[in-house]
Amino acid sequence: EKPVPGMELRILIETGQRYLDTKPVVADENGHFEIAVAPGSNVRFSWEESRTEGRYLIDEEWKRQGNYQPPFRKTVNEDEEDLLFEVKLIPVGPLSGRVLDADGNGVAHAAVHIHADVPSAKADETGKFELKAAFTEREFDLYAESPDGSSAGLAHFKPGATSATITVEPTREFSGEVTNTGGLPAENLKFYMDLRLNGDNIYRVRREPTTDADGKFTAKNLCPQASMYAWWHSDNEDNRDYDYGNADIDLSKLSPGELIRFEAKQYLNTLMGKVVDDKGQPIAKASVRMGSYDLVQQNERRKQYTTDANGDFEIPRLAPGKAELTITAKGYLTKRFHPDTDSFDFEAVLKPDTAERVNRVKIVDDEDKPLADVAVRLRISTRPGDSKEINKETRRALTDKEGVATFELKPDFVKDIFGRPIIECDVDGYDLAFVGADPREELDIVLRIHKSEQPWQAQALDMETGKPLPDATARLRSIQVEGSSNYASFPEEDRIVFEADNWGIINFNRFSKKDRISVEVSVPGYAKEQKYFSEQGPEDTVFRLSRAGKVLGKVVRTDDGELPADLRVLLTMTSGRRVREYLQVEKAGSFSWDHCAPGQYTLSAMSPTEEGRKLICPSACEAEVKAGQTVNVVVEIEKGVLVCVKKLYAEAGSTYPLRFSKAEHWCVWTKKLYVLSRRTEEALEAQDSSKALKLLEESRGHFYALHKETATFHCNDLIYEFRTEAAKSQPSETLLQAVVKKLDQAAPSCIARKKPEEYAAAKDAWKKAIGPLLDDGRIDSSEQDSLNKASEVFYRAFGIQYE
Numbered sequence: 001e002k003p004v005p006g007m008e009l010r011i012l013i014e015t016g017q018r019y020l021d022t023k024p025v026v027a028d029e030n031g032h033f034e035i036a037v038a039p040g041s042n043v044r045f046s047w048e049e050s051r052t053e054g055r056y057l058i059d060e061e062w063k064r065q066g067n068y069q070p071p072f073r074k075t076v077n078e079d080e081e082d083l084l085f086e087v088k089l090i091p092v093g094p095l096s097g098r099v100l101d102a103d104g105n106g107v108a109h110a111a112v113h114i115h116a117d118v119p120s121a122k123a124d125e126t127g128k129f130e131l132k133a134a135f136t137e138r139e140f141d142l143y144a145e146s147p148d149g150s151s152a153g154l155a156h157f158k159p160g161a162t163s164a165t166i167t168v169e170p171t172r173e174f175s176g177e178v179t180n181t182g183g184l185p186a187e188n189l190k191f192y193m194d195l196r197l198n199g200d201n202i203y204r205v206r207r208e209p210t211t212d213a214d215g216k217f218t219a220k221n222l223c224p225q226a227s228m229y230a231w232w233h234s235d236n237e238d239n240r241d242y243d244y245g246n247a248d249i250d251l252s253k254l255s256p257g258e259l260i261r262f263e264a265k266q267y268l269n270t271l272m273g274k275v276v277d278d279k280g281q282p283i284a285k286a287s288v289r290m291g292s293y294d295l296v297q298q299n300e301r302r303k304q305y306t307t308d309a310n311g312d313f314e315i316p317r318l319a320p321g322k323a324e325l326t327i328t329a330k331g332y333l334t335k336r337f338h339p340d341t342d343s344f345d346f347e348a349v350l351k352p353d354t355a356e357r358v359n360r361v362k363i364v365d366d367e368d369k370p371l372a373d374v375a376v377r378l379r380i381s382t383r384p385g386d387s388k389e390i391n392k393e394t395r396r397a398l399t400d401k402e403g404v405a406t407f408e409l410k411p412d413f414v415k416d417i418f419g420r421p422i423i424e425c426d427v428d429g430y431d432l433a434f435v436g437a438d439p440r441e442e443l444d445i446v447l448r449i450h451k452s453e454q455p456w457q458a459q460a461l462d463m464e465t466g467k468p469l470p471d472a473t474a475r476l477r478s479i480q481v482e483g484s485s486n487y488a489s490f491p492e493e494d495r496i497v498f499e500a501d502n503w504g505i506i507n508f509n510r511f512s513k514k515d516r517i518s519v520e521v522s523v524p525g526y527a528k529e530q531k532y533f534s535e536q537g538p539e540d541t542v543f544r545l546s547r548a549g550k551v552l553g554k555v556v557r558t559d560d561g562e563l564p565a566d567l568r569v570l571l572t573m574t575s576g577r578r579v580r581e582y583l584q585v586e587k588a589g590s591f592s593w594d595h596c597a598p599g600q601y602t603l604s605a606m607s608p609t610e611e612g613r614k615l616i617c618p619s620a621c622e623a624e625v626k627a628g629q630t631v632n633v634v635v636e637i638e639k640g641v642l643v644c645v646k647k648l649y650a651e652a653g654s655t656y657p658l659r660f661s662k663a664e665h666w667c668v669w670t671k672k673l674y675v676l677s678r679r680t681e682e683a684l685e686a687q688d689s690s691k692a693l694k695l696l697e698e699s700r701g702h703f704y705a706l707h708k709e710t711a712t713f714h715c716n717d718l719i720y721e722f723r724t725e726a727a728k729s730q731p732s733e734t735l736l737q738a739v740v741k742k743l744d745q746a747a748p749s750c751i752a753r754k755k756p757e758e759y760a761a762a763k764d765a766w767k768k769a770i771g772p773l774l775d776d777g778r779i780d781s782s783e784q785d786s787l788n789k790a791s792e793v794f795y796r797a798f799g800i801q802y803e
Contacts (some may be wrong), residue, residue: 003031004087006055008048009070013041024048037076044073044574047087049117054132057117062088065463065544071599073574074622095134097164099127099144101151107168113143116200136160140198144168145205149221171221174251176260178215182320185215186264190239191232193219196248201229219260225252230262234297241267241317244298267297267317271339273346275311275327282311283350285686286329291485295319295341306687315341324485326441333357334441351442357409359443361423363399365430366450370403376425378407378437383418390418414439422488425449431512434479434488448483450515456508456533456541460500460521463544468504469523472543473497477518477530479511487516521545527597547627549596555589555605559638563589564612567605569635574600574622596625605635616640673702715759716749716798718742723795726787737774740767751798759798766794 009025025045027033037043046069050056070085099110106127111120114131121129123144134140137159144166145152153168178186188211195205207228209217222228231246232239247262254260275286288305290296295318307313307329315323318341325348328334332350339346359378363371378395397405417439425433430449437443460472475495480487490496500506511517516534526545533541555567569591573579583591585605603621606612615637623633676699683692700720707717722739725731743763752759769790 001086003027003029004056004089005029005031006050006053007031007033007087008050008052009033009085010046010048011035011037012044012046013037014043039077040075042073042075045070045085050133051117051119054118054121057090057092057115057133059088059090064540073600091136092133093136093160093162094130094132095162095164096128096130097142097166099123099129099153099166099168101168107144107146107151109147110144110168111147111204112166113145113195113197113202113205114140115198116202116204120204134161135198142166143195143197143202143205143223143226145171145223152221152223152226154223154225169224172224173218173220174222174254174260176209176217176219176262178211178217178262178264180266180268181263182266184266185211185213186242186266187211187213187215189215189232189242189264191230191264193222193228193230193249196227196229222251227251232264234299242297243267243319265319267295267319269318269320269341270344271315271318271323271341271346272344273313273325273339273348275307275313275329275348275350277332278349278351278355282309283307283329283332284309284311285688286311286313286327286332286350287686288313288315289326289328290315290318291324291326291336292321293485295321295323304685304687326485328440334438336441336444353440354411356411357414357442359407359409359437360445361405361407361425361435361443362446363403363405363425363427364446364448366448368448370399370401371427371449372399372401372403374399374403374405374425374427376405376423379422379424381418381421382413382416384416409439419491420489422490423447431455431510431515433481433515435481435484435486436488437486445484445486448481450482450512452510452512454513456511456513456517456519458506458508458519458521458531458533458541458543460504460506460523460543460545462526463546466544468500468502469526469545470500470502470504472500472504472506472521472523472545474500474506474508474519474521476508476511477520479518480516482512482514522595524594526595528595546597548594549598549625549627550630551583551591551593551596551601551603551623551625551633552630553591553603553633553635555585555591555635555637557638558618558636561639563587563637564607564609564615566609567607567612570604570606571596572602572604573597574602598625598627600624603633603635605637614639673699676702713742713746714749715743715746715752718746719791719795719798723791726791731787733774736770740770740774749798762794762797766790 004027006029007027009027011023011025013021015021023035025033025035047058047063049058067088072083072085099107099112101107106125107123108125108127110123110127110129112123112129112131113120114134118131118133121131123129139159140157142155142157142164143152146168150171151168152171153166155164155166157164178189180186190208190210193207193209195202207219207222209219211217228249228251229246230249232242232244234240234242234244243265245264249260249262275283275288277283284307286307288307290301293301297317300317305313305315321341322338323341325337325339326334327337327348327350329350331353333353333355335348335350337346337348361376363374363376365371376397376399378397380393380395382391382393383389395407397407399405421437421439423435423437425447427449429452431452433447433449435445435447458474460469461467462469475497476490477495478487478489498506498508506521508517508519513535516532518530518532520528520530521543522528523545525548527548529543529545531540531543551571553569555563555569557563563585567585569583569585571579571581571583571593579597579599581593583593585591601623603623604617605615607615618636618638621633621635623631625631676695680692680695680699683695704717704720707713718739722736725735725739748756748759770787
């Protein structure tokens, strides 16, 4: 618990907009800092590296355990004193040395590197240098490079070294070759090569090659003993046909003249298809979504495609392979298909949603061989009609000689399904496999099961002492089987439980490392922690649990009403790592939580019942939880004013209610706006932009009608009125001239107030454009076209204010 002199922080202040107001904070030599903020500011902090002074290094492993920010986040209304932020630093100490050439002469002004978060040291005229942060408890390397890059050297040192000599030698030009996954030249790939040093990438030592038409490249001034990290991105300017990627390059392992070689995934295929019904008629506006993320560029993975009037669709820029397409259309059963990404005549047939669902599951092993006579189970929960009781049932089927098990579901049964059904396969000698099912979908999937060889393993440790926690219990929350885009999520009562041994080791027997799983670990007296295990992700399966505090609370009605049924409290951490827990409330209003990580929290109460949706929390309930202590809280709720609106911006909240004499009238108006907004979002999700634009115009007209009715016109309403009239087949010149006159006396809109000079200039330019068109007493077809264009430009700039 030593003070950290010169520790750098950044204060983050919420502005109510999408951006944050940030200011640097630097501690003095005693670790103290002080900064002023406006009262009412919502404030948090972030750790900053010492990239200017190079005095310290933050422990990245400690940060990854949920310590990315200091544990402080709150609305500041009074002075906050005696704050204590704890940060785990890597032990470092000062080091001095010289950079020499092969003849023992000092290399003037050489740059010496140790870590990306520590600034490079600059040698003097004699090659002498000093570093403030060299590792004291681990071995490390130092890299030195001459100012022109013609010579460089790498030297290895033991922990705690305080002096160093680095001898440089001439750098070399290396040649390389990049191919795509099909073995063809990866042409015109722009990438970066950063120095790899002490487990980090030094961006200050970077080369930027580009491949030619044959996938060849050269990189100059490379140190033959160094390791490099090659990486590339993908956007519409550079590498648009490539995926994000990287490659590790150890130059010391290359023989003289040997090429640097690596692969870059490239997307050159286009999938073209058609969606039809069971009678062969095209289905327009069907949604087509790619589930094979490994075949799609990262920045395109959430994109959806829509069929045109002929049922046709096209998905460009795909990698070679079999795609998984999920196709959805209104009035039809959702279904998945698996065409090749270079197909040009693929046809998808959808059945009407009134048809019987035939779900097919094919069970294969790791070699894709079908497994016959295997038992497959379908777990289903149903809640008929308005019943609150949930019924559970399990259906069983055996796979045929092709490895296919079939489940038929009647439409009347499907409408009562509650939640997502789960398909399960349990075969002796193989790992367990689960996959979730969408009741709206007719499944046709392949479920791959693995031989029980490499199960996931985790360990639970005390965060402070590092000692094992033998009382740890792990629960499986979800699983995503290799090769499937469907995950299975288990309700709390159905989660599989695993116990730790005396060393805190938890073996997830029959759950393969080839599959992704989500796990929650708990220990009495400790905060719960959840992690995702993935073979593609970082190997982070150690749970370092912190001592927990306890929350005891009660929900009360301030308006003397009764508490609704199914009441829950949402506990949200506002400092440090994000924690959200839903706590069930007893009939008398009491609730508790024993696994609360230390930190600042807000609490709110809610109920999904009809009565519960009318209740609000009139004021924020905040609490600070400390390890080993119990905090008592009271969450207040009362009946609120019903407002049926999805999105109300800050200005609308104070402006629009004032236009009505009664709150109920405002609610009727906002409900219509909510319906229009929802329909617009649905059109955008279906990529029907023409429909979305029409709905947005209707919404804008809704605002205009309100302002006209309440005589509260602003300038943007008049611009809208002029544009609407000018677009008619026979616009009224008298009305248009009247609008122009009103505009000079109209109140400015929010946009016009923010940009008064730009608004005045735009209005003058607009008047000059339309003036001659209105002065001759008539508007012919050619004039109307010019009128429309001028008014549209003005409208786009200052007429749209879609609150």
